[in-house]
Amino acid sequence: MGAVFKGADLDAQLSVLARQVATTLPGATFAAAKDAVMSRSIATLAAYRKFCATSSSAVQLILPEALKLLPLYSLALLKSAALRPDVRADDRSLWVGAAISLGASRVMGLLHGRLFPLHRLVEGGGLAPDGGLPDPLALSSEGLEAGGVYVLENGVDLLLYVDRDAAPGLVQVGCPGSCGEEAL
Numbered sequence: 001m002g003a004v005f006k007g008a009d010l011d012a013q014l015s016v017l018a019r020q021v022a023t024t025l026p027g028a029t030f031a032a033a034k035d036a037v038m039s040r041s042i043a044t045l046a047a048y049r050k051f052c053a054t055s056s057s058a059v060q061l062i063l064p065e066a067l068k069l070l071p072l073y074s075l076a077l078l079k080s081a082a083l084r085p086d087v088r089a090d091d092r093s094l095w096v097g098a099a100i101s102l103g104a105s106r107v108m109g110l111l112h113g114r115l116f117p118l119h120r121l122v123e124g125g126g127l128a129p130d131g132g133l134p135d136p137l138a139l140s141s142e143g144l145e146a147g148g149v150y151v152l153e154n155g156v157d158l159l160l161y162v163d164r165d166a167a168p169g170l171v172q173v174g175c176p177g178s179c180g181e182e183a184l
Helices: 002-006 010-027 030-051 070-078 089-101 104-111 119-123
Strands: 114-117 149-153 158-162
Touching (some): 010 070, 010 089, 114 119
Antiparallel strands (some): 114 149
């Protein structure tokens, strides 16, 4: 049982949970869907405590390393557009459709946005060694650098943030073909 929790894939587990919420939501109430999310998360952590954790205080929260962010993402799912009563039906339908059709890593973006430092791509000479984007930053102002350029993606939207002190070489307005500066 310990090997199962050690090799657990948080993205896959939450993707399945989000898909279950998305498929049952049209016929279920918000309260029932929220209870299902909480029950699944609690059952997972209780199973780890029962079968894998060494003896410890009964009030101490014990999380497997691979699932240490499960409570955070479960809360994010509870606060998502799918389970909030104040969200328009169109936005809820968009979320449900995305949760059903997107891959696991993209569903994670729906639950908790990701912030990518684009200026590091330019400074580092291009994409990360594996050909992808750099690792996302924590969604906190502490990780922002003066003069930085960032992209926030949440599975549906991309937001570009350009700091007012960004280097002119990072931010250029251009036009296709050959147009002079007078066109800008």
